[in-house]
Amino acid sequence: VQHELVTPYGLRTLAPTDLRYKGMYVGNRRSRDQAYHNGTVWAWLLGPYVTACRKAQAISNYELEHRIRVLFTQQIIQAGLGTISEVFDGDPPHEPRGCIAQAWSVAEPLRAYLEDLVWIRPQYEKKVLQA
Secondary structure: OOOOOEEOOEEEOOOOOOOOOOOOOOOOHHHHHHHHOOOOEEHHHHHHHHHHHHHHOOOOHHHHHHHHHHHHHHHOOOOOOOOOOOEEOOOOOOOEEOOOOOHHHHHHHHHHHHHHHOOOOOOOOOOOOOO
C-alpha cells in the first residue's frame, strides 16, 4: 500500500503496476469512467489509511500528520476554496479532478486527524442507547 497506492493527496484506487491502471482522469465520459476506480486518487481514503497505520503502529504519528497536513494546506486553496476535490489524477502531479467540493474528501481525513492523531473522540462513543 505504502509504495503503490499512497500519494500526497490520498490513495490510488489501483496500483500503477496493474495493467488496468489509468493514471489520468481526463477525456470524454467513457475515459473518465474507466479511470474513476482504476487509478484515480481519493482523498477520503487517507482516513482509513491513517486509522489502520495508527492501530498497527506502522508509521509514525508525525508522518501521518504530515500526510493530512499536505492535503489540507495545499488542496483546500487550490480547486475549491475551503474544500477538497473529489478525485486526483493517479499520476504526478496529481491534478485535482471531478467535483471541486466533495464532502467526504474533507470529512474522512479530518475525522482521522481528530480521532486518531489528536485523540479527540466523539462524546457519544461510549454511551449506551436506551430502548
